[in-house]
Amino acid sequence: MYYYFPDNYRWSSAFNLALMSGGTLGELHRGLGHLDGSDPDNLDDVAWGQAWANMAREQEEQAAKDLEAGFPRSAGARYLRASVYHASGERMIPPGEEKTASYKEALDAFGKAVELSPLDIELVQVDSPDGVLPGYLIPARGTDGPAPVVIFYGGFDVTKELLYCFIEDTFRNRGISCLVMDSPGVGEPLRFRGVPSRPDYEVPTAAVVDYLETRTDVDSSRIGIMGISLGGYYAPRSATFEKRIKAVAAWGGIWDWGKTWEKRWGTRSKTVSVPWFQLPWVMGTETMEEGLERVKQWTLVDVLPKLTQPLLIVHGENDRQVVVADAHSAFEAAGSEDKTLRIFTVAEGGAEHCQTDEPDPARQLIADWFVSRLR
Template sequence: MFYYFPDNYMWSSAFNLALMAGGSLGEMNRWLSPLREGEPDGEAWGKAWAGMAEQQEAQAAEDLATGLRRSAGLRYLRASVYHASGERQIPPGPEKSASYRASLDAFEKAIELAPLNVERIEVDSPDGVLPGYLIPARTAEPAPVVIFYGGFDVTKEILYGFVEEEFVRRGISCLVMDSPGVGEPLRLRGVPSRPDYEVPTGAVIDYLETRADVDASRIGVMGISLGGYYAPRSAAFEPRIKACAAWGGIWDWGATWEKRWATRSKTVSVPWFQLPWVMGTDTMEAGLERVRQWTLVDVLPKLTQPLLIVHGENDRQVAVEDAHKAFEAAGSADKTLRIFTVAEGGAEHCQTDEPDPARQLIADWFGRRFGTLPERG
């Protein structure tokens, strides 16, 4: 992995994730280089990312004043990534809330000005309204759709940056979602995650079935990082899902967290506050107890749809052995395990070190399962 911050996995991982979502290396280096020396300073981290985002917003306003709408929109898009990247490391409180709302505001301006091929949608669910962005396929006929879930700390705005129009180019719509324990539900309404993710997924599918531009017979689900639990769990109990991809294999996430906490692992993506916050508990101990429910050990044998698991050989957040266990346990007749190696690149967690081959692989896989790409040639 590219360690922009020497010996600091968490911050370097965040740096790579921002690049993966569309950040600019030069802009990021200009604001973050002073943080590379000395002890990590959380306050300096937040100020650097906020300054980076605010500079782009100021330059976007200048572009807009001269009629350069698309240039302004793309600056706002990067500003949204920068606000979100800083926010991920900030504990719950006023600073985090302000940073998150700034990310939302910048993304909305990017939609309007760039403009982005995006429609904000809202789904009624047992957990309240779940917001998302539909990236619609440019087809005259109803198109297949893939629901895309984040994981432990990635919002729908970042998910958009991960895929943009790769599914659209293959004749597939993509719905990037904020769901329980993620994004707006967690940050604005305090809705924690839940182990039975087929419940919110069922509500999302109910919504999709109302749309004339969606082919409800070809609905897929994918998830990145902890989304590698959410997506397979949903598919195992929701027969309306026809294909499933885990961008990061999860086996027993509770066991993973027990090991992390026992060793005080330095290869985590965000500070320790994240677990009790996402779990909806007051203490780390209660969070560790609750997260034991996040296991696919008894779930994957029930999954029978086509399944793709993508993992990195050198994943230091979730062991590669977990991806192998998940693959072996899955009940799918059509299942594929793709391990990216150190030699070829993409060996880190969710291929943040070299993401494009994985992104293309996943979109192609869905294209073939849904008949929008030929099987060969």
């Protein structure tokens, strides 16, 4: 992984994630260069959030000038990057008014990008036991009649706007629609309504599938599901108990996330992508200790042997957040007859967590795999 901030995994991984989402190296360097040399053992996340907010607002100011000049698409592209920069800063801000304000700015900028670019996506609202779950449907191109669709879940700290930036037209250009979702413990449900994650993710997934079955442009007999990072738990868990799902991909293999967190906290790991507040916040607990107890339910040990649908697990050889051995354990336990494990190596690139160091080969591989399973 490229360490823009030497010996600082958390900030450097966020830097790479922003590049993966469409940020540009020049803008990031101009906006973050003054933070280089920060003490990795005493990170100033206030300065971090302010730097990203300044970068976002610079893009918004330039977008306004583009609009004055009559260039709405140029403005839309800038607003899309502004949304990424707001979201990147927001990830390190603890829950509270400042975090909520930063998140709203990310949503506003994304909305302007949708309007001005214009992005060919549809905002959807899915009724579920956890309340309304929002998402964006990216419709397939070049299909006659209803198209297959892949539900795309985020993980521990990735919102639907970033998911869109990760995937954009990758599925659309293959004749597959993609539904990127904010789900329990993620995005709007967590930030605006305090909805924590839940171990039985088949419950919200059933609601999403129910919704997809109402759409005439979706072939409900060809629904796939994928998840990135912690989504590597959400998607396989969902498919195991929701048999209307026909194929599942884990962009990052998860095995026993409770044990992963036990090790992280016990060693005070320096290779965690977000501050420690994230676990109790997502788990819906008051304390870290309560969060560590609750997260023990996030395990696939007894789940994956029951999985029957085709399964793809994509992992990095040098993943320092979730060890590669977990991907092997998940693969070996899976009951699917059709199962594939793809480990990206250091030599070829894409060896870091969810291939944030070199994401496109994994992104293309996953989409091609779904094409072959959702025919």
